[in-house]
Amino acid sequence: MNLIKKITRRSFIKRSILTILSLELVYVFFNLLKKSNDRLKPDNLFEAGKLDLFEKNRVYPFSSRRFYLSRLEDGGFLAISTKCTHLGCTVQFSNNEGKFKCPCHASAFNKYGEVLAAPATRALDIYPITIQNDTILVDTEKPVKRTKYESSQITYA
Numbered sequence: 001m002n003l004i005k006k007i008t009r010r011s012f013i014k015r016s017i018l019t020i021l022s023l024e025l026v027y028v029f030f031n032l033l034k035k036s037n038d039r040l041k042p043d044n045l046f047e048a049g050k051l052d053l054f055e056k057n058r059v060y061p062f063s064s065r066r067f068y069l070s071r072l073e074d075g076g077f078l079a080i081s082t083k084c085t086h087l088g089c090t091v092q093f094s095n096n097e098g099k100f101k102c103p104c105h106a107s108a109f110n111k112y113g114e115v116l117a118a119p120a121t122r123a124l125d126i127y128p129i130t131i132q133n134d135t136i137l138v139d140t141e142k143p144v145k146r147t148k149y150e151s152s153q154i155t156y157a
């Protein structure tokens with residue numbers, strides 16, 4: 001009863017307004033934080049993992065994202081599409097043979113995605129790679145068509 005008497009109607013309204021404003025500020029702050037994180041890593045960038053997870057001279061499948069991450073002998077990276085450039089079948093990487101093979105018409109590609117055997121006539125597409133804070137991000141929305149492999153396509157940390 002005493003407590004109710006101490007809190008006047010005016011002070012109650014003031015406290016209510018302050019509480020609502022505080023909650024609003026917290027909401028705005030977390031939204032700004034979320035937006036700044038979104039700017040750092042847009043939805044189209046797939047996080048493949050930290051650099052040290054990938055050994056040199058190995059190819060890692062990311063089947064759900066339809067690419068292979070090829071870490072080359074000098075430490076550079078290529079994100080190579082699984083889509084065969086002949087008619088679009090899914091290529092498989094053979095660790096034993098060190099090459100991509102297409103099950104449909106037997107095209108083959110090396111670890112850079114270059115054509116080793118027809119009927120495909122151009123290299124496998126690649127995806128742009130960004131490395132932030134030692135993390136590999138692959139833009140799986142933007143396949144890059146190429147006729148051949150060039151060293152400028154490699155991404156380094």
Ligand code: FES
Nearest residue numbers: 084086087102105
């Ligand atoms: S679709 Fe790959 S060789 Fe024809």
